[in-house]
Amino acid sequence: GAAAALVAGARPQLEKLAAAEPADRVLTRRTLWAWRLEAQLDAATGQAGASAAAEAATKLAEKLTQGGTATDAELGDCALAELTAGEISAGAGDAGAARRDWERASELLAPRLPGTRDWRLLDPAARAAALLGRADEARALVGRLNQLGYVPIEPWPVAIQLDPAKP
Secondary structure, eight states: OHHHHHHHHHHHHHHHHHHHSTTOHHHHHHHHHHHHHHHHHHHHHTOTTHHHHHHHHHHHHHHHHGGGOOOHHHHHHHHHHHHHHHHHHHHTTOHHHHHHHHHHHHHHHGGGOTTOOOHHHHHHHHHHHHHTTOHHHHHHHHHHHHHTTOOOSSOOOGGGOOOTTOO
């Protein structure tokens, strides 16, 4: 619908800007967002381009994480791109590719997790842990986010939803 039309109009423009300014990390990040959103929209509506869009987002994630200079916000976005790619692979029946993407997301975030209070790292880390079957780790991360008063935009995977009756 309207969201897909907006993304379809904005993404090519972002790509042109990013191509003209390849060192501009903000443009690269915004283009990653657009590809990831396009992948999610295509997957949700059964469009064939979901895998290609997710792959484009993960390529931009690789670019942002090269050299170890990525900010926490950039790492969080890169991890979300990997999670999206994995979810699309899982939906297509490719469990191996899905697991690789989810592990990549987890690996990107792991060095920055100890002691962080940054939701941009903790949220995708919790999702990655849940998707990789590490429910206890995922619940612990969600617990840290809850202590910060964080409310996710997207619901938590069923595997890690905390029982509201338990503190």
